Amino acid sequence: MEIRSTNEQDRDVFVGTFHAAFGRFPEVSAEGGGTWSALEMDRGLFAVGADGRPVGTAGAYSFELTLPGATLAPAAGVTAVGVLPSHRRQGVLSAMMRRQLADVRARGEFLSVLLASEALIYRRFGYGPATHTQRLTVSRHRAAFGFPRAVGLADAPATGSVEVFRRTECAGILEEVYDRYRRAQPGALSRPHRWWALGAGQPPISPAPRYIVVHRDDDGVPDGYASYAFGEANTLTVDEAIAADDTVFTALARFVLEHDLVAQVVFKHLPPEHPLRWQLADFRAGQVSDDTDWLWVRLLDVPRALTTRGWFVDGELVLDVEDPFLGERGRYLLTVRDGKADCVPTGREPDLSLDVSDLGSVYLGGTAPSTLVRAGHIRAHRPDAAALADALFRAERPPHCLHWF
Numbered sequence: 047m048e049i050r051s052t053n054e055q056d057r058d059v060f061v062g063t064f065h066a067a068f069g070r071f072p073e074v075s076a077e078g079g080g081t082w083s084a085l086e087m088d089r090g091l092f093a094v095g096a097d098g099r100p101v102g103t104a105g106a107y108s109f110e111l112t113l114p115g116a117t118l119a120p121a122a123g124v125t126a127v128g129v130l131p132s133h134r135r136q137g138v139l140s141a142m143m144r145r146q147l148a149d150v151r152a153r154g155e156f157l158s159v160l161l162a163s164e165a166l167i168y169r170r171f172g173y174g175p176a177t178h179t180q181r182l183t184v185s186r187h188r189a190a191f192g193f194p195r196a197v198g199l200a201d202a203p204a205t206g207s208v209e210v211f212r213r214t215e216c217a218g219i220l221e222e223v224y225d226r227y228r229r230a231q232p233g234a235l236s237r238p239h240r241w242w243a244l245g246a247g248q249p250p251i252s253p254a255p256r257y258i259v260v261h262r263d264d265d266g267v268p269d270g271y272a273s274y275a276f277g278e279a280n281t282l283t284v285d286e287a288i289a290a291d292d293t294v295f296t297a298l299a300r301f302v303l304e305h306d307l308v309a310q311v312v313f314k315h316l317p318p319e320h321p322l323r324w325q326l327a328d329f330r331a332g333q334v335s336d337d338t339d340w341l342w343v344r345l346l347d348v349p350r351a352l353t354t355r356g357w358f359v360d361g362e363l364v365l366d367v368e369d370p371f372l373g374e375r376g377r378y379l380l381t382v383r384d385g386k387a388d389c390v391p392t393g394r395e396p397d398l399s400l401d402v403s404d405l406g407s408v409y410l411g412g413t414a415p416s417t418l419v420r421a422g423h424i425r426a427h428r429p430d431a432a433a434l435a436d437a438l439f440r441a442e443r444p445p446h447c448l449h450w451f
């Protein structure tokens with residue numbers, strides 16, 4: 047199977063081929079732009095069939111991923127993966143993944159990330175689910191806030207202001223607020239300027255109609271927004287709500303929850319352990335559903351990945367990491383002191399043996415290593431190794447990714 051790089055001239059065939067793999071038709075946008083317009087065609091791959099026609103596609107975006115400790119790392123955002131239904135289960139995807147991982151490494155990137163259409167596809171290629179997201183549905187009439195002990199929070203005068211725009215009127219504000227937010231949020235991805243300019247991706251980036259409530263601080267500087275639309279049964283759905291801090295988030299949540307003519311508010315994407323539910327006087331007024339994996343992470347250079355992220359607890363672990371897809375294996379001594387890690391090859395007995403996909407799952411702090419020990423994924427060689435790994439890998443807050451690509 048020949049795998050070849052794509053270029054700008056291949057764009058239409060590339061988009062057509064992966065839509066065919068999904069059994070869909072590409073959207074046609076009269077104004078240009080649209081969901082797939084930010085594809086980086088110099089990073090695309092075609093798998094070419096015997097007759098010279100493409101039978102498979104794989105793309106990649108150049109993102110920055112925020113790691114624990116607010117460190118930014120380049121990451122390949124794998125996308126548009128598809129193999130024509132006529133050519134499946136013959137190793138086409140495997141050949142594309144092998145080539146793509148080699149290309150990512152050759153560019154100096156040590157992390158690759160993706161959103162998986164199905165959870166059974168990518169573990170074999172070394173990816174592990176690393177961030178999770180959930181939906182919170184709040185009945186508006188039960189949504190009174192209550193802050194039992196946080197002195198001052200309940201009756202503190204609201205600071206700042208809110209203003210409602212249509213999506214197309216405030217693109218610059220969204221871009222600026224999103225960029226500030228993503229730099230501090232582990233698991234968040236950059237949204238390159240091109241995306242906003244082209245209206246690529248999904249709301250709130252795309253020009254699809256949305257109302258946007260923007261929050262500003264007392265100096266008038268935008269520090270949060272929520273993108274929302276009305277739907278069936280008087281439901282107000284918030285696609286994306288981001289804020290510089292929890293107070294700003296609370297102000298945005300209050301705005302949508304106090305909206306007239308609304309029966310319920312659906313917050314489509316919240317990170318696990320989000321405080322909003324705890325802020326409601328009636329804990330059951332908010333129902334969590336659709337808890338799902340979001341960003342999958344694949345490490346391509348274990349020492350570099352581990353020394354780049356920030357750490358919050360000192361400690362030492364020996365990790366035996368196996369990478370069956372690339373036929374690699376390494377044993378590393380990870381030493382964390384004062385927020386920084388050292389990671390060097392070692393001959394010492396391992397504390398934990400794990401697959402590179404499991405390391406991807408724990409890397410951003412979104413999954414406790416002990417959970418994967420209990421699930422039979424990771425092997426702990428001494429009794430306290432899992433608890434130490436839990437303490438070490440934990441991030442400053444649960445990682446979360448809102449970006450769809």
Ligand SMILES: CC(=O)SCCNC(=O)CCNC(=O)[C@H](O)C(C)(C)COP(=O)(O)OP(=O)(O)OC[C@H]1O[C@@H](n2cnc3c(N)ncnc32)[C@H](O)[C@@H]1OP(=O)(O)O
Nearest residue numbers: 067125126127128129134135136137138139140160163166
């Ligand atoms: C980041 C993204 O873009 S996610 C989008 C992924 N694309 C889609 O879901 C579109 C619809 N599906 C497809 O186009 C194809 O089925 C693909 C791309 C998922 C798989 O392509 P194929 O060329 O059939 O995969 P390939 O033959 O290399 O399979 C490799 C292995 O993965 C397994 N596998 C592949 N797809 C799946 C799946 N959906 N579920 C379970 N196992 C799978 C194969 O059985 C094979 O296992 P084996 O090595 O034990 O025999």
